[in-house]
Amino acid sequence: MNSMFPAKLALLFLLVCATMSLDPVAANGPCTEQQKADIVLHCREYIKKKGPVTAPSYLDECCVSVRAVPGRDMECIIRLLSNKQKKKYDETKIRRFHHLCELENVPPPHRQVMM
Numbered sequence: 080m081n082s083m084f085p086a087k088l089a090l091l092f093l094l095v096c097a098t099m100s101l102d103p104v105a106a107n108g109p110c111t112e113q114q115k116a117d118i119v120l121h122c123r124e125y126i127k128k129k130g131p132v133t134a135p136s137y138l139d140e141c142c143v144s145v146r147a148v149p150g151r152d153m154e155c156i157i158r159l160l161s162n163k164q165k166k167k168y169d170e171t172k173i174r175r176f177h178h179l180c181e182l183e184n185v186p187p188p189h190r191q192v193m194m
Contacts, residue, residue, distance in 0.1 A: 110148045110155035117144040118156055119164065122176065126168040134179050142180035151177045 119126075122141035125133060135141035145151055153174050160168065 110152055110159065112159060114144070114148050115156050115159040117147065118173070118176075119160075119168070120144075122173075123168075125176075126172045128167060128169045132172070134175070137180065137182075142176070145176040145180040151180060153177045 118141070121139075121144045122135065124130060125135055125141055145153070148156060153176050157165075157170050157173055160170075
């Protein structure tokens with residue numbers, strides 16, 4: 080019976096290490112199929128492989144959908160794409176949304192000077 084104790088202890092240690100090394104983004108929860116569907120729907124004009132390279136505005140439905148994803152984790156969204164979608168949509172364009180849709184990229188409001 081004593082020979083089993085070290086094996087159980089080693090297994091417990093491995094489980095603790097594996098739990099502690101989880102990706103911090105995943106701690107917020109993974110993205111969902113619905114979030115992927117929303118991004119494909121609202122961002123389709125920005126992510127087509129053969130389409131122009133344009134960026135949505137911060138207030139665009141595309142960016143609203145991107146911000147709904149925990150941590151704006153576009154890698155998670157890319158992992159959920161079907162093979163057919165991967166052929167149609169540009170993964171690099173999707174990755175750009177992480178920075179394009181963050182709060183810090185909002186331009187300051189235009190101030191009108193009254194005379």
